[in-house]
Amino acid sequence: MTAAVHDGPRLGGLMQLGLLAGPLLTMVDSSIVNVAAPDIARELGAGLPTTQWVVSGYLLALAAGLTTTSYLARRFGTMRVYGVALAAFVVASAICSAAPGIGLLIAARALQGLSGAPLVPLAMSVLLGRQGAARRIPLAAGLLFFLAPAIGPSVGGLLIAAGGWRWIFLVNLPIGVLALLGVRRLPAGVAPDADGHARPDPFGLALLSAGLVGTLYGASRATVDGWTQPVALGALCGGGALLVGYTFWAWRVQEPAVDLTLLRHGRSALALGLGVTSSVVAFAAVFLLPVFTQSVQHHTAFATGLALLPQGLITGVGAAVGQRLAGRYGVRMLVCAGFVLLGIASAGLLLITSSTPLWVTALILSGRAAAIGFGITPLLSVMLQPLTDAQMADGNTLFNIAQRLGGSIGVGVLGSLLAARATRVGPIAGFHEVGLVLTGLALAAALLALRLPSRALPAPAAA
Structure with a gap:
């Protein structure tokens, strides 16, 4: 398994693992702990509300750590920051596995989140560079980036069954x-070097963090307690x-x-917005469907996890294929067609009832996954096109921030809508x-995608 990265030398399997394992681990760890919360609470003698901070602390620290990624990459170099962050993530994982109490476990999870934050945007910067659609992303990268969020609960369940929660x-x-x-072992030149003159922005960092x-804390509280609850509303507004x-x-x-x-470039801002819309339409089903399959259809969490796995694989393959199709048919046509197909496939959610077999649900999700995969890489190429190599960390960090917020x-x-309407x-109606809302969002995005360029423009010269 080899692939060209950053138009440089071809990388061996171990070097590709070095570049791809960071995003894989940090994305899997965003969801893998969810299934372990009851076991952690029972063994460490903590209540579930306290144990929930093992999950929330990681996600909030991950968000805060994202805001430092761009400066650190400029100041110390992309690959140096990536390596240090990956090492810190491994150390934090070791502390989590040995934590004797809930307090240390929450603190170690926060360290995991802070150290894991730079891994996804920096890996994207190296893989995409400033060549946009001209760069061929390794198929393994596409698979890992989109499979990772889906496999967390399934892998977590297997590891807990085999050896307990510490194995996750x-x-x-x-x-x-x-x-x-x-x-x-990565060769020099796969990513921009450090800029020793880069200056920090402490006030901006404080505002953004x-x-x-x-905002993320308010959204999480609002989903559980309601959007008018004072703490949730105050956190969201503030x-x-x-x-x-x-x-x-x-x-x-x-x-x-x-x-x-x-954001000064209209088409880049549009591509960013469409990418976030695609993520919302995609991951709404990932988060909401397990509730339906377990509470209404009475399937186990493990069976539900298996039904969700194919969409991660298909999205990854679709992302790699979509990159190649964009060069033949153009960005505008491919993204518009992808959103239309996404709308049609999302309408398939209206066919799911209490007796629908899981394999039918998996087919519907797979159709949605293929449509999402076709469009995401062309959208990234349009979004990042105006940027030089030196700005890639900023562009990919902004993309990750927008995805998390959106x-x-x-x-x-959508979760609150489902709860209220149920x-x-x-629950079925x-x-x-919710399926109708997702269908409408996809079709509206298809109309907006008509404003994209027919093809991605050549990348600018490096600064």
């Missing part, structure tokens, strides 16, 4: 150590105000914490109404 952290150690060996954490404040601040300083340059708020709103009209 121990499994990171051998993979992480091998990945670190691969990082050390606090705004992002506040976090949103801080993010607006950061936007104004970023335009005024020379080196902001995260550069918003790509995904958390979008999925939270109480009034029943409520689920179908």
